[in-house]
Amino acid sequence: MEAGCSRRLRRNRAPRRSCGQKEFAPDGSAEQDERLRLCLEEQWRQLAEERVERPENLVKAVWKPEQGIVELESPAGKFWHTMGFSERGKQCLLPEEALYLLECGSLQLFYKDVPMSVQEAYEILLSQEAMSLLHYQVFSHLKQLGYIVLRFNPSTVLSSCERQLNLESRCKSSGKHHHKRRRSSSPGSREKKHKVSEDLPKAEGTCEKGGHDCGELSCVPLDEKPLSEQLKELDTGNGEEQSVTSNSVPLDTGRKNVPGPSWSLGTGDQKASSTGTHAPRWDFTTIFLPNVAPDQPCIHLPSPDNKLLPENVPGREVDAASWCRRVNQKQEKLLQKEREQQEKESKYKSSINFDREVRCCINWQEYKALLRWRSQQRVWRQPPHLWGQAVTPLLQPEEATSFAAVRQQISVLQPSHILDGASRLQEDLESIKIDFNVYQADAVAKFKKTNPGKPYVRMCVQSFDEQVPSLRALKQVTYQSGDVPVVFALADHGEIAFYSLKEFKLPVDANY
């Protein structure tokens, strides 16, 4: 960049990658070769272009290797809104910020009074541990897309308690290089945190957020909802409902349905239940209720007992034959479909009333008792190779009353949440480091460097050849990040890909 160069403010435009149809394979033709040659030439030409900037527009900055930062000599431009920090009265930039601005053409970087070329800057500024080439590539990629990218500082992460107590405003997270760990909560409140966490019962793991729960009952897992309900919710609520994911505690965590108090009288004796606690007035064994159904017509109705009637109401015996004739005793005419269904079913089903023993039951209680007795006498023998051993099947056949009950019997595996046990892993210093806090581009206007607030996402920069983090590392990182999602940025020779591994609880499909 020469002083006094003619003013040709060229916008930086990357060479067009594609010119027309993609060439998949060489076909040996001269046209193809020509097209490729032109494309390459265009690229070289663009790369060879000189970048021109007004020297007056450039901010002068000096590289300070001892501190590993860049000091500005002239006032900062618009970038100061989202980048840079102040130290000892001077405006400074982090190496990656300086390099990025240099590449953008907003900065002129000097070292020992000599301006640095971009290549030199790459070599020199990125030689530190905190900021390697990989990190810088991610930084640059995100900045170009408009995100605000700041370095991650563990002390600025609020625990769930602090968040609850709305301590964000008090926590001054200006320090990119605030190396002191500042805990904005007073020691007193911290004690309270621990105490609260001890009091909480060792309940479902989904509740545990890094060990201190602070009585935050909002994270008690919701009752299971059948999948169909969830789907309905999703359909109506455009997928934003978080309740869908935080449910699905299996029924075997010991929560049995307590029967309602109004029904827990004895064994459900019907005489008692209908009238509460005092003695029954009616003796149903002596009261005769005639059955006038068409299959067992009882036409001759005797006179009712006078004791059962109100005072001025006489009773008399009746011959109900005439009435029965008037009652609609026509056979129900079924639709074709219904008839077919009935025919189909008659092959497999038989009316329960044909069962002599069932007919002997006069109320539900007896019928249930009969069923229970029968199930114990079942013809299926318990095969000894399954039931006579040390390990028996999980499902007791008599407990298979419904498919939901079956499912309950077989649910023996416990769920686990990503943050379970994560707090005890924090002593491990070998964990993956979070590198950046990323804030959304739309938030630029309201962005305050001194108080950036909660980031949109936090980035961990990884290399493509590295192993995917183990569950342990994942837990550590997730815990470290608080309630901000973590994304892994993989840089591969300039191409960046982003992946996240998110906590998930498969909902229970209870459609039966």
Added chain:
Amino acid sequence: MAEAAFRPPRRKRRVFECYQAPFPVGAGGGDFRMCRADMVNNSVVVRSPEDVERLYNKGYFGKGILSRSRPVYSISDPSLVSKWQGTNLNMPIITSKKYQQRVQWAKSALQEQGFDSCSVTKILENYTRPLEFPFLEKENTELSRQSSIDTGNMVTSSPEPQKEVCQKASAEGDLATDPVVALGTEEQQPAVVKEAAQASCQKHGSHVHCGCKAKGGPEQESCNVAKSRERAPEYVLVQEEEEGSLCLEEGSAHEQEKFVKKEKLVCRRNPFRIFEYLQLSLEEAFFLVYALGCLTVYYGEEPLTILKLWEIFSEVKPSFKTTYMAYHYFRSKGWVPKVGLKYGTDLLLYRKGPPFYHASYSVIAELVDDNFEGSLRRPLSWMSLSGLNRTTVNASKELMLCYLIKPSDMTEEEMATPECLKRIKVQELIVTRWVSSRERSEQDDL
């Protein structure tokens, strides 16, 4: 920390089946039936057609060995069936060529058994003679259930344990008595069928392997029992040309008569039946035995206990315990896990079953200890994870990592029984790709 959003499963556009039940155990205890499976060459196979139907229809367990998933193997040629729609006989229809193929196979099978060619021809001619339809009707009434199971879209299978034939000795021993007995009786004990079965099992090389031990005594018995169970031969309709249909017609062009061939259906017996079984994966079999108690796995004639099965399966497949834990977990959540081989993972999760919805998740299961680390079955680099993620997303599924956390004080002894499941915790993670560019459409990616 955001949690992955649940995406509702995608329903298949055309559903041809009715949902019956999630498990082959009846709710209400009424409908209990113990199914039988056999260990054959380190895999679990169900032979009885009723059991096959029950296990597949209620919970979509297993896979037919001759079909894509549901055991629907039929010798019938669908194009011929539609062509001869008018004839209302419930028998498979095949071409003459195919039938002749089977005759050839049966012939070579008989020859291998040591019959001389004269008797081979005699046996086959007798067996494959055309049958009159009225005769069939008579047979049909008593075998109607059988044939209706045989034909159509049902499973055909033979309960005969086929590994008996691994030993030539026993096979020949059987045959010595069989043809004499068979040809004499009216019942036409299908010796040809039986040895056809034997031959077919030789064809199913992978299925019946001489490596498996054959016990002479009990198998002999069982084969006799099986014989009495499966006596009916398979009747097929062979499309053949009418005799005399090729006679020259006066005045017609020479080329034309070639196309004037009248065809008819001839009913014959199939001398070379192929039986389709249901093969259960180790996890499915163990689940049916341990969790539901509705299946018994036999090795020969010995029913295996749950502990023994756990041991055997762990030997056959070293990572069985891990994959079984994951399988059990997803089944207990009401999802149907099937094998994930096609997508390079362990399991595919379906809602209700493969016929109704597309698989929603592709799962990799890993066992880790209390410190959340462990030797991984599939150590993934970011490179391979992104490749796997790409193929999964292209198939409209989500990639799920399922970590099974076992407590550090769990001993080997404890792991030797399936009761260890009660102390295992499950952590699911969903892998998603985050698109950084501003134009990404879903704002709720995170």
